[in-house]
Amino acid sequence: MPELPEVETTRRGVAPFLSEQIIRGLVLRESRLRWPVDPGLDRRLGGARVTAVNRRAKYLLVETDRGCLLWHLGMSGSLRIITDGRAPEKHDHVDLVLENGHCLRFNDPRRFGFLLWTEAPLAEHPRLAALGPEPLSEDFSAERLYARSRGRRAPVKSFIMDSATVVGVGNIYASEALFLAGIHPRRPAGRIALARYRQLAARIKQVLAAAIEQGGTTLRDFRDSDGMPGYFSQSLNVYDRAGEPCPQCAAAIRRAVIAQRATYFCPRCQR
Structure with missing residues (x-):
């Protein structure tokens, strides 16, 4: 299972490609992940601008000017930036498509990952509210x-x-x-x-x-x-x-x- 260092490595890899980009929409090939993907997510995301790509614990946070995507890689998930328009593979379940033609592609053979949308303050989200401090922060001692x-x-x-x-x-x-x-x-x-x-x-x-x-x-x-x-x-x-x-x-x-x-x-x- 990807742990904090793996998620942080992923964050550092994808952030330069996503930050300040406009989202064209979401391509959903398989909605049956750990929790079903919101069918209205494509509409919510279309035209939104990515303001930051952060991490909290093992959650990747794609923050936009409309709300935030909480992305969890589950047991076997991975995220890659696709810049050459290559065709999706068998377990490529979700594409976050950008206006520049690139996309963030989610591959998850076991389908135990998930993505959630929130427009509420992140600190109040039920998946984040009870978490302890980040181990590399000053709050951890x-x-x-x-x-x-x-x-x-x-x-x-x-x-x-x-x-x-x-x-x-x-x-x-x-x-x-x-x-x-x-x-x-x-x-x-x-x-x-x-x-x-x-x-x-x-x-x-x-x-x-x-x-x-x-x-x-x-x-x-x-x-x-x-x-x-x-x-x-x-x-x-x-x-x-x-x-x-x-x-x-x-x-x-x-x-x-x-x-x-x-x-x-x-x-x-x-x-």
């Missing part, structure tokens, strides 16, 4: 993690993957940040001291910033706006490396399941 974790018995890995705690720390990035911070993923969130949360917050920022810089993690389905895979998987320390030597101490990396998610850690380095 060790002090916030520490205060929110008091009394929590849930494993720290589940705690930092909760979007109400902080957005965008997906399964891969949680495993990597906990490894770099030396914290065992099963340790109860409420039993971690502020000093260790300072280390964890710094490592979360480090891992996500590096993943964005390198174009996201190469996953089975992810492609960026140019159709190319991300390359951060080349830098993974523990994720999907069960049985391989820890890069710090050479102990065998272990795999466990926490909250139904595969988790990887070093039994020596993480306490």
Whole structure:
């Protein structure tokens, strides 16, 4: 599933092509996505000007002078800018067509992505209102993690993957940040001291910033706006490396399941 770095990579790829462009309309080839696409969306979008392309958590926000499209890539979705008029492929379900002849094309084999339209303030949208801070923003801090974790018995890995705690720390990035911070993923969130949360917050920022810089993690389905895979998987320390030597101490990396998610850690380095 595309995570925050993959969505941010996509945003950076498509934003220069969309910003300040006039939308001609929407071509909908398949409306049966995670939620049915509004049949009146073509009419709402025709003639609108794109004012900004932003991101909140894993939502791509195509903001216009009339309202905003919230685009979610789901499990297997990808967005690409089409400039040569090429014919759509099998799973190309939606085209956002611009007046200059280019289009933003949405491909989603599993059809678990979606796009929603809103004219209300984004902060009030039900998909966004309860989200925690962005991990690379000043609003995200060790002090916030520490205060929110008091009394929590849930494993720290589940705690930092909760979007109400902080957005965008997906399964891969949680495993990597906990490894770099030396914290065992099963340790109860409420039993971690502020000093260790300072280390964890710094490592979360480090891992996500590096993943964005390198174009996201190469996953089975992810492609960026140019159709190319991300390359951060080349830098993974523990994720999907069960049985391989820890890069710090050479102990065998272990795999466990926490909250139904595969988790990887070093039994020596993480306490």
